[in-house]
Amino acid sequence: MIAERWINGTVIAGILAVLAYAILADEPFTITLLTRVTILALAAVGLNIALGIGGLVSLGHAAFFGLGGYAMGILASHAQTFTPLDLGLFTLPGTKSMPVIWLVAVIISALAAWIIGLLSLRTTGVYFIMITLAFGQMFFYFSISWSAYGGEDGLSIYVRNGFPGVNTLVPAQFFAVCFVALCLALVLFHRLQASPFGLALNAARQVPERVETVGLNPMRLKLVAFIISGAITGLAGALFADLNRFVSPTMFSWQLSGELIVLIIIGGVGRLMGPVIGACLFVALEHWLGGLTDFWHIWLGVILLVIVLFARGGLIGLLTGKEGAHV
């Protein structure tokens, strides 16, 4: 069996190899696909903290993805029309600066995760899934009816936002920005999983009553995990909007929440690189099969089914021969 370290290294090397090929062969579209992989993986790394370590099956993570996207869309649209953003008590100028947009995206999605988490974490199991789904749908319908920012049609941003010292209009450079963000999130996931918090959260998933009897609050642990998780997925949403230079209510759709869960299950729940492997496979299928048939999701479904039935640890579990993320 293959050590997980080797798999992780191979995945990263593989992504960079495809990038090198795309640059040499001058295929910007391939770089765009890779960027899509990277951003979806980032969103799923966020979800993996809640789902993989904390056991929180959130079917509402599109809420954070969409909030990040709209944070970008709203700030950039005000900047491109030179109209300040009127917040009632005061006005804010729009901005085309990625770091500022990211900060706003992270703060807004963390706040949303805090509120959604506080309300949803009273429940467990199917009820938790349904409540998070309901929150996601609330944002979805709100964005559809929010005509000031395009309603159903969404918002177009004409020029990609800027990052100091980087020409984000060059696909490879924008990819690099996203890739660094993904790597930082992976480092965070890795450290978090091995930290005292990670150990306690992991135990709160398995035996909450035990966590209480050692004097810790399992709900609070899960809430903090949910907030961190939502913030990372929100950041991914801001990047996704910048990749497409377009934001629309589909970023809030429950299908997206479902896809993020599917990515993680395919790659390996609670595994560091699970979301990345899942995202690679997902985008590859979407691209190759999507070109052949409109029903490519069926094949994704088949893969998911096989994995759920025969390889509970996802592809990483299959390759390492270890079902669990731990030990």
Added chain:
Amino acid sequence: MSEPVLATHGLCKRFGALSATDNVSIDLQPGEIHAVIGPNGAGKSTLIAQICGGLRPDAGRVELLGRDVSQLNTKARAQQGLGRTFQISALAMEDTVLENAILGAIGAAGRPWRFWRPVLKDTDLRERAMAALERVDLTEHAGKRTADLSHGQRRQLEVAVALTLSPKVFVMDEPMAGLGAEGSKQMTSFLDGLRREAPILLVEHDMDAVFALADRITVLVYGRVIATGSVKDIRQSAAVKEAYLGESA
């Protein structure tokens, strides 16, 4: 008698028509092992759940170290010094034995909000956990997955996690359950020494262990206390014989 370390006053708990705890008042004195015995379904685990905070009584109150803790949740009672073991092991099965013990150490330190440093490299937590594992003879199994432990070893780990908390009171729900003769003997001698650190409220089915360890015994039948007294008193009590010992011995 001195001030009890732990006491319940008139605890009552009903599940529908069933009275699982019926006006139970018991106490635990410093340095003693107070055993609670009774047939299956007598309400022993239900009583423990009310003492530890997992279950709210319909009436009555719980005092820990002279303080009314009835309104506190499980977490807060643990922080006040209540160390509990479960009848059915409640351990993180996917984690290693050491990680389970470290969870206790994190709880004892009261600081789970550290997100960056690897927990296994934290020497304080690790030493506290290893010390507890050593006391229950699990040192050599520290790296094992908990799911791979034998039943008896899980019972030992259950006790070790409570030890990491250095509690002021132990509340143990059938620590000998399923241990076998040899395991029960070892656990008995271990608990005998443990009473010097903190008194133990011991729910147990194993009569040899109870008679060997207990300073006092309370007999629970249908949620009600039918007798409390020394080992000798209980052995001789006709009511107890009829209600309980008669049918099992």
